[in-house]
Amino acid sequence: IEASFRKDVTHDLATFIVRGEVTRESVDELLNLSAKADRKANLFYLGQECDRLGNKLGSVLIWDLYTKQNDLSAEDKLEVKLRLAQNLWDQNQLEESLVQYKDFYTQFKKYKCTDRSYCDELVSRSRNYIHSWIKKEKNKPTGGLGEALKTYVVNNKEDVEMLSWTAHIARRLKDNNAAVHYYGLAAETSAKLLKNQSQDGQKIKFLQSTFEGSLIAAIECAEASKSAEQKNLAYNQYLRLNPNGEKADEIRYQLTYLKYSAGDYKTASAQFY
Numbered sequence: 001i002e003a004s005f006r007k008d009v010t011h012d013l014a015t016f017i018v019r020g021e022v023t024r025e026s027v028d029e030l031l032n033l034s035a036k037a038d039r040k041a042n043l044f045y046l047g048q049e050c051d052r053l054g055n056k057l058g059s060v061l062i063w064d065l066y067t068k069q070n071d072l073s074a075e076d077k078l079e080v081k082l083r084l085a086q087n088l089w090d091q092n093q094l095e096e097s098l099v100q101y102k103d104f105y106t107q108f109k110k111y112k113c114t115d116r117s118y119c120d121e122l123v124s125r126s127r128n129y130i131h132s133w134i135k136k137e138k139n140k141p142t143g144g145l146g147e148a149l150k151t152y153v154v155n156n157k158e159d160v161e162m163l164s165w166t167a168h169i170a171r172r173l174k175d176n177n178a179a180v181h182y183y184g185l186a187a188e189t190s191a192k193l194l195k196n197q198s199q200d201g202q203k204i205k206f207l208q209s210t211f212e213g214s215l216i217a218a219i220e221c222a223e224a225s226k227s228a229e230q231k232n233l234a235y236n237q238y239l240r241l242n243p244n245g246e247k248a249d250e251i252r253y254q255l256t257y258l259k260y261s262a263g264d265y266k267t268a269s270a271q272f273y
Helices: 001-015 024-033 036-051 058-068 073-092 094-108 117-139 143-155 160-172 176-195 201-224 227-239 248-261 265-272
Strands: none
Touching: 001 024, 001 036, 001 094, 024 036, 036 058, 036 073, 036 117, 058 073, 073 094, 073 117, 094 117, 094 176, 117 143, 117 160, 143 160, 143 176, 160 201, 160 265, 176 201, 201 227, 227 248, 248 265
């Protein structure tokens, strides 16, 4: 059979397969009938069509098979990991989805980005994945959502909104130490970005609100933890970043009280005075 004709017909076969039940047998048949040079492209097209038509079971099958193909490019691997993560999440296979999401960022960290727009698009899609999870669980979050958020913010350190969400979810999960840490990061990052005069007015308002709210929330979580170390950390961060803030005097008092509670009466006496 003429090569170009085989290419056209196997591409059409993929189009027909996806409109029915996508099974391992139907996919194997497609691959066997395709020329060796076209197998990977046909499989990718089949996966895209499954995604487009909402065939979630077919998508997971196809993208899992695609990862096993030889000579996958770095871009192919990133694309497939992200698609697998989303499709597994859509089927409520959250643990498996999180594994793929973490693998995506493990590979993305090693990827040498030459096309900024392509990388920005991948990050945007990975962010949408997190937003979907937040919408689903923001009132009753699971540890999986917390792990997904941590994975995202470790790799996107200046995303203030997601740093705040990571802290909010940690707080709801009663992980006060993690909440203190991420509220602190949200405040630090907001302060850093506020120094950038190129920010628009709306962004400045958001950053100011996040900055002040995060500092207070970090203190509340530190106090809830009943840990002197966490309280000391949150109090000192507030005074370092916002020394003239509304709560500054109250926080200086709390720091002094920590010294008193620890039995360091000499220091506490001087600071009380």
